[in-house]
Amino acid sequence: MTLLIVGATGTLGRQIARRAIDEGYKVRCLVRSPKKAAFLKEWGAELVKGDLCRPETLTEPLKDITAVIDAATSRPTDALTIRQVDWQGQVSLIQAAKAANIDRFIFFSILDAEKYPNVPLMEIKKCTEIFLAESGLNYTILQLAGFMQGLIGQYGIPILEKQPVWVTGESSPIAYMDTQDIAKFAVRALSVPETEKRSFPLVGTRAWSAEEIISICERLSDREAKITRMPLGLLRTVQNSLRFFQWGWNVADRLAFTEVLASGRPLNANMDEVYKVFGLDAQQTTTVEVYLQEYFSRITKKLKEIDYEKNKNKKQKNQKKQRTPFKQTSSESSPESSKINSK
Ligand SMILES: NC(=O)c1ccc[n+]([C@@H]2O[C@H](COP(=O)([O-])OP(=O)(O)OC[C@H]3O[C@@H](n4cnc5c(N)ncnc54)[C@H](OP(=O)(O)O)[C@@H]3O)[C@@H](O)[C@H]2O)c1
Numbered sequence: 001m002t003l004l005i006v007g008a009t010g011t012l013g014r015q016i017a018r019r020a021i022d023e024g025y026k027v028r029c030l031v032r033s034p035k036k037a038a039f040l041k042e043w044g045a046e047l048v049k050g051d052l053c054r055p056e057t058l059t060e061p062l063k064d065i066t067a068v069i070d071a072a073t074s075r076p077t078d079a080l081t082i083r084q085v086d087w088q089g090q091v092s093l094i095q096a097a098k099a100a101n102i103d104r105f106i107f108f109s110i111l112d113a114e115k116y117p118n119v120p121l122m123e124i125k126k127c128t129e130i131f132l133a134e135s136g137l138n139y140t141i142l143q144l145a146g147f148m149q150g151l152i153g154q155y156g157i158p159i160l161e162k163q164p165v166w167v168t169g170e171s172s173p174i175a176y177m178d179t180q181d182i183a184k185f186a187v188r189a190l191s192v193p194e195t196e197k198r199s200f201p202l203v204g205t206r207a208w209s210a211e212e213i214i215s216i217c218e219r220l221s222d223r224e225a226k227i228t229r230m231p232l233g234l235l236r237t238v239q240n241s242l243r244f245f246q247w248g249w250n251v252a253d254r255l256a257f258t259e260v261l262a263s264g265r266p267l268n269a270n271m272d273e274v275y276k277v278f279g280l281d282a283q284q285t286t287t288v289e290v291y292l293q294e295y296f297s298r299i300t301k302k303l304k305e306i307d308y309e310k311n312k313n314k315k316q317k318n319q320k321k322q323r324t325p326f327k328q329t330s331s332e333s334s335p336e337s338s339k340i341n342s343k
Contacts, residue, residue, distance in 0.1 A: 001025055001026070001066040001067065001190070002025075002026040002027075002028060002064060002065050002066055003020055003025050003026065003027050003028065003065070003066065003067050003068070003069060003190075004028050004029070004030060004061055004062060004065040004067070004068045004069075005017050005020065005027060005028070005029045005030070005045075005068075005069050005071065006029075006030045006052070006068065006069070006070045006071065006072045006093065007070065007071035007072030007073065008029035008030075008031065008037065008040055008045070008071070009029075009031060009033075009036055009037050009040070010071055010072070010073070011147060011149050011150075011179055012071045012108065012147065012179045012182055012183065013029075013071035013072070014039075014040070015179040015180050015182070015183035016069050016071055016182075016183040016186050016187065017029060017040055017043065017045055018043060018183070019180070019183040019184060019186075019187045020069075020183075020187050021043050021044050021045060023187055025187070025190075026046075027044070027045040027046070028045065028046040028047075028048055028061065028065065029045045029046070029047055029048070030048055030049075030050040030058075030061045031047055031048070031049065031050070032049070032050070032051050034047045034049060048060065048061040051089075052072055052085055052089025052090065052092060052093055053080060053084055053085060053088065053089050053092075055092040055095075055096065058092060058093060058096035059096060059099075059100070062096055062097060062100035062102065063100070065100065065102060066102070066103050066104070067102060067103055067104040067105070067106070067190055068093070068097050068102055068104070068105045068106065069106045069186055069187075070090070070093060070105065070106065070107050070108070071108055072085070072089070072090075072093075073085065073086055074086055074250075076250075076254060080250075081250045081253065082120060082121055082124060082250065082253050082254075083120070083124065083253075086121065086124045086125070086128070087124045087127065087128065090107075090128050090131075091128070091131060094128075094131060094132055094135050094137065095135075097137060098135050098136060098137055102137065103138060104137075104138050104139070104140070104189075104190060104196070105132065105135075105137045105138070105139045105140075106139070106140045106141075106142065106186055106189055106190075107128065107129070107132055107139060107140075107141050107142070108141075108142050108143075108144055108182075108186075109125045109126075109128070109129050109141050109142070109143045109144070109199070110122060110125045110143060110144060110145075111143040111144060111145045111201055111203060111267050111268075111269060112143075112260075112265075112267060113125040113126040113129070113143070114126050115265070116259065116260055116263075118256070118259070119256045119257055119259055119260055120253040120256055121253065121254075121256075121257055122257075122260065129141055129199065133197075133199075138196050138197060139196075139197060140189045140195045140196065140197075140198060140199075140200070141198075141199035141200070142182070142185060142186060142189075142199075142200055142202045143199060143200065143201045143202060143269075144177065144182065144202050144203070145174050145175045145176065145177065145201075145202075145203040145204070145207075145267040145268065145269075146174040146175075146176045146177070146267065147176065147177065147178075147179050147182075148176045148177065148178045148179070148204070148286070148288060148291045148292075149178075149179055150176075151176060151213060151217075151288070151291075151292065152295060155210075155213050155214055155217050155225070156217055156221075156292070156295060156296070156299075158225070158226075159214070159217045159218065159221055159223055159225045160221055160223065160299065162223065162226065163226070164226045164227070164228040165214060165225045165226060165227050165228065166228055166230055167210045167211075167214075167227055167228070167229055167230070168210075168229070168230050168231075168232055168235065168258055168261060168262040169229060169230075169231055169232045169262060170232075170262055170263075170264045171209055171210035171211070171261060171262060171264075172209075172260065172261055172262065172263050172264055172265055172266055172267055173207035173208055173209045173212075173266040173267070173268065174207055174208060174261075174266070174267045174268070175203035175204045175205070175206060175207040175208075175266070175267060175268040175269070176203075176204045176208065176288055177202065177203055177204040177285070177286075178204075178285075178286040178291055180286070181204075181284075181285050181286055182202060184280065185200075185202055185274075185278055185280065188278050188279070188280060189278070192277065192278055192279065194277050195277060195278065200274045200277070200278075201269035201270075201271065201274065202271075202274065203267070203268055203269050203271060204285065204286075204287070204288065205282070205285055205287050205288075206268070206287075206288075207266045207267065207268040208288055213288070213292075214227065216288070216289060216292050217292060217296075220292055220293060220296035221296055221299075232258070232262050235255055235258050235262075238255060239252045239255040239256055239258075240252075
């Protein structure tokens, strides 16, 4: 079976590529920049150049492919809007996969997308789910809540660096999941016929509020967080004013997502049935505490090593300084230095 992974340079996509290669699948990755994706080639994947927003580049990568795992989404740093990538681009990919007679298409959506029709990314995800289900392809949709990897940039690093941690007025608890665990489910779906033509929630072991995550980070880092609360009203005003400018659409669409994060409604789901269908064990799923514990102990070890190196260098410099009055260095004994010394 040859897989095409789209979005393999991303946070989730790279874990899927790693897992699929480790499980013995032949993996091809559709990438925009082969240079940026060189690490995937080193892991054993084949790279093909393509872009969701250029439909003519999608046919070649799909040749001789059995299944597609699609983890692509627009990058906040890109000039492209979420409509161009997450809607038009995804529609082009689904159509190309249908034309190429692909056996299975795995797509990642967002949990509870149907509950937020006014949030552009949620509406687009829901529409893509419907478009895929009606495409005639054999699909599996996995509806995700949030990635544990995101907690590091949002909370871990600012707390370690004593920078402000931004929190909206009321924060919705989220059942974060490690992308390595999500990858396990995505690859498993390929070999479980009961997952065909179905959608499943895919979330972590429990939902956590921003305050709970901050307090775990404070305990593990032994530092106090500088919490800055952003009123939701202010965010809404910024979002609305940005809509008047075309360059602000993408930013405004992303800011709209704060409505989900600040709704107070937990992003969580019961996973009993999902574990049963996929034949996986809930006990093997990484918890937020274990994930953060591992992160902070890695960082603490690294900081200790840096401190040790710094102290060692300082000691060596001091020892050299102390030696100079008694011992001449080679430069001091050179003809040049003796000239200077004799002046
Ligand atoms: N992050 C979350 O917490 C979260 C929550 C719920 C659902 N999800 C869903 O999970 C999936 C993976 O998200 P992620 O956070 O791992 O994404 P990510 O890290 O932002 O990576 C996005 C990937 O999409 C690729 N891409 C972007 N535009 C493209 C285009 N025009 N053509 C081809 N490839 C393109 C990027 O390639 P380049 O390297 O070339 O930019 C990159 O590989 C997405 O469907 C997302 O909606 C994420």
